[in-house]
Amino acid sequence: MNPPSTHLAQPIVPAPGTPARGDDAPGPRIGLSDPDLGPLEESYLLRAFRSGWPGPAGPETEALEAEIAARVGVRHAVAVSSGTAALHLALLALGAGPGRVVVVPTLTFAATANAVVYTGARPVFVDCDPATGNIDPALLADLLGRLARDGAAPAAVLAVDINGTCADYARLLPVCAAAGVPLVEDAAQALGATSGGAAAGSFGRCAILSFSWNKIITTSAGGMVLSDDAALAARCRHLSTQAREPVPHYEHRDIGYNYRLSNLLAALGRAQLVRLPNMIDRRRALRGRYEALFAAVAGTRILGAGDPGANCWLTSLVVEPERTGWDAAQLGRHLAGQRIDTRPMWKPMHRQPVFVGCEAVLSGAADRLFANAVSLPSGSVLTDGDVDRVTTAVARFLDGR
Known part of the structure; x- marks a missing residue:
């Protein structure tokens, strides 16, 4: 069972058409990377x-x-x-x-x-x-x-x-x-x-x-x-x-x-250090599920995919909306309607109001990732049922488009 959230979650706005109750009603919140304690x-x-x-x-x-x-x-x-x-x-x-x-x-x-x-x-x-x-x-x-x-x-x-x-x-x-x-x-x-x-x-x-x-x-x-x-x-x-x-x-x-x-x-x-190897294995397995889910979806990729040394702390999906017909923010809103947390990639520092005027050497890559990537639930605390719920919600989103 997921522990209660220890952070201030973003308000959840159901996607248009999301059922409010019944068999398809959203279940308990699924966090992005909740602590794994026992x-x-x-x-x-x-x-x-x-x-x-x-x-x-x-x-x-x-x-x-x-x-x-x-x-x-x-x-x-x-x-x-x-x-x-x-x-x-x-x-x-x-x-x-x-x-x-x-x-x-x-x-x-x-x-x-x-x-x-x-x-x-x-x-x-x-x-x-x-x-x-x-x-x-x-x-x-x-x-x-x-x-x-x-x-x-x-x-x-x-x-x-x-x-x-x-x-x-x-x-x-x-x-x-x-x-x-x-x-x-x-x-x-x-x-x-x-x-x-x-x-x-x-x-x-x-x-x-x-x-x-x-x-x-x-x-x-x-x-x-x-x-x-x-x-x-x-x-x-x-x-x-x-x-x-x-x-x-x-x-x-x-x-x-x-x-x-x-x-x-x-x-x-x-x-936590004693349990670290198992927690990394779990996060890597979750990334594997996401890679399999999006493998056949043209215009999508997992950021940093193919690195066997990554600990897979977060798994972020990069979307090319001109190829998919949908964008990362739409997927995030759909999952929010199912009480599933996601997060955009970091807003680049050169775009932050507090750093306006700072020198920056830019190629546009960070701006594109901020606009087109979404991080998916990646915590080792997620149960198989949690992961099934996330992948089902993603599959329904894809089927609808």
Whole structure:
């Protein structure tokens, strides 16, 4: 049975002609990516609660850091209160600040760009590869060359692993190395994914994870900085603890932040990490169902399809309305009428009112994905009955057109 939603759902507007009651009445809400929690999580939380160490930080936090570092294959991990906090700390540790720029994919959640602004640096947006939604390496190379000629080398390049598909690090890392610019992997959506045999979270100078309520694993709220760079990790940890100096009294030489992850929430994350392989298997199976459903529908494709290393955090359908005769928004409205959650792709950062006037290198790919893609229910908590209900609703939509 699905847990109750922990977010504010969009109002559900029935599609024209949707029955209000009877045998075809919509069933319980089906979420996009609801948390997958059970008895194991309860037992870990209860153990941490009884330990008398509710937080902040603590033995469960330290254990979660060690376990994720080992799973990803990096030397250091710093658990913090959110993925956004992790981005903020990573950028500060790399020298982002006033007078500097940071390169950011335009197709991402606002947190990626917001963290740049927190440091006082200026975001410069880059468009995406239309096949995956990840940052376009060719556009990035051109931009870094131009910035170098202008004497404006970025403090960092951020690469986001959209929907749990790793960005093209085989191309991105050499581009950044040639320009002398550190790469930060925003793997908020990608824990458990791989690329070229390496784990998401292991690429670049450092990486970040998110453990928000709807991510592949959750600590309710939380995040992590990952790196092989001991000094960078130590700097992030220092700043995350209000930058308190190691003396008996309270002394501060830097402005710090209260970004520590609580011991109780870390315990929840440790239980989720145990179950991670099965949760990824489930999401991959769901993507397989969608791929089969749309295989014969001309003018549709699954974003990032064909990547065996993707964790399939979300499955997004890309629609070519000139070929299908219908668009992604119509499908989303139809499913909303059946109490099935969907979501458009991220509205590009260069289209956000708060970032109007920021520099952007564009190909139009992100704008097209925003206009023509819809994310479908993808959570590992979905039952076979839930998935049958979604696919039946989609099939009825297709039959009607």
